[in-house]
Amino acid sequence: MGYTIPSLIEDKISPRAKQLIKLVNDFVENDCIPAEEIYFGQLGKGEERFKYVPPIIEELKQKAKSSGLWNLFLSKHYPEGAGLTNLEYALIAEIMGRSLRIAPEATNCSAPDTGNMEVFAKYGTPDQKEKWLKPLLNGEIRSAFAMTEKAVASSDATNIETSIKRDGNHYIINGHKWWISGAGDPRCAVFLVMGKTSFNANKHKQQSVIIVPRNTPGITIVRPLTVFGYDDAPEGHCEILFKNVKVPAENIILGEGRGFEIIQGRLGPGRIHHCMRSIGAAERGLDLMLIRVTDPSRRTFGKLLAEHETIIADIAHSRMIIDQARLLVLNAADMIDKVGAKGALKEIGMAKVIVPDMLLKVIDRSIQSHGAGGLCDDFPLAYLYAGGRTLKFADGPDEVHMQQIGKLELKRAQKVKEEYEKRPKIKNVNAKL
Structure with a gap:
């Protein structure tokens, strides 16, 4: 399955990034998604589940590293990174989100390591970088x-x-x-x-x-x-x-009392990495729904599922909210590139609130179209839903972001009032607005 860069930002994506997007897409579709069943089958049972890592993940990591698909999350501001903008990485992370459990780790782009590596890269001493950042960047720990x-x-x-x-x-x-x-x-x-x-x-x-x-x-x-x-x-x-x-x-x-400074730096781009991947997870959920409802064996009341108006409407709503959420995420990533994470707090917050809600709605509709099968592990939908619900807490609960968004908007109130007062006054008292 190919990936199309949104036309409104295509001129902002470098030729190298476009090539990486193609390579990541091929890796996710041809290697990561097919490996999911193997990965979950190799997980330990009972107490063994936290004692070893499925061997398939190391195989995928070696392939990703040899293909240059490694540490893509670190922006061009860091010498250790891949030289991408946050906007370019947003597109790549979306593709990784199609295989949420495997692709990010296989490319050394998974949380919480991404945020921690950014802390070491941004604030660490040379000794701290040598001891911890280097093996993290190498995927050794x-x-x-x-x-x-x-x-x-x-x-x-x-x-x-x-x-x-x-x-x-x-x-x-x-x-x-x-x-x-x-x-x-x-x-x-x-x-x-x-x-x-x-x-x-x-x-x-x-x-x-x-x-x-x-x-x-x-x-x-x-x-x-x-x-x-x-x-x-x-x-x-x-x-x-x-x-x-x-x-x-x-x-x-960095020193005593610098904790808030560090976590704000850590959670800047990192706050929307989850959002970026969630777009891809939602796309996969919609894909699975399309496959399910067009399956000739899935007929109810004499019709294909895809012929029922409620199903058609659900598909349309999912398509619309995915594309809306994608624009929010891309705008936030672009703002981070332009003014830094601190200057993009409102855009980051809006993406952080809207995207998990979007993901939950899309996955829920897909679960509904799969019937009881959508609730079990025969499909990845239940797992994606659990992850989406978690994101309403991760990197700050929705309520915190809503407070911040509202306060930032209220800061405009005085300026808005002044601009309204500067408008010409209508002399005709009978004129209507």
Whole structure:
């Protein structure tokens, strides 16, 4: 299946990016999607699910690396990256989203590693980059970002209670984290932990981010959590205890009190990577629906499913909202390229809210067209739905983004009022608007 670059941005896509788009599309369609059944079949059973990685993923990683389809997410601002703009990567990530479980990892473009690599690339010291960024870029290890906590409302990161206490040439970490994606992976070698180095400073200067090697004494993986029954093995989303975990002082990133600065930098482009991939996941959901409803064996009340008006309407609605969401994502990516993530907060927030809703609607319609089959693992739809619902929390819940979008709009109020007042006054009192 080919991929068509939206015509309104085609002139912004470099010849090299266009070639990469074609190569990624071929890789996803001819290698990743056909490998999905093998991948899930190779997953361990029971307690073994978090002890080893399906061999097929390493085979795909080697093929992607040899084909130059590697670390494409790091923008042209980083020497370690592939030199793409965020807009160009948005198109590539969409294609990867068609094989959401396999393609991102096979190309070393999967969360949480992408965000963590960006932290090391943007804020890390030469020693930190050599020790952690280099093996992450090579796909030799994986990582996790430990921020969310069980006992507080972590959507407001100022609530985080994990303590990072200076003790001579070391820091001592104590805290209770959960929903830490990637922590269950046997390849996970390092955590980036967010906690407080001060409980008395300005509320946005209390937090710090520190590097914690996975094998440091005092770390306990309590359990892997599930999303609607899916455990996402072997990476998982884990509940973790940090009890008197001791790491060298040089493991602090950027310095004490810089946590908010770091997470904002980490979540800039990263906030819409999920959105980019979700467009591809929605496209696959719609494709599966088209295949299902045109299957000659699927007839109800004397008609093909595709001949029923409700099905036709569902297909039309799905097509429209996918294309609408894609434009939002591409606009956000383009704004990041132009003004940086901080200047594109409104565009990022709108994409972050709209895209998961779109994905859920499209996948739900596809599930409905598949009947009871859509609820089980004979098709990827239930898994995609679970992932889509998760995105309404990941990288900030919808409510937080809505607050930010609304406040940014309200900042225009005074200017709007002034512009209205400058308009010529209508002298004819009988004139109508």
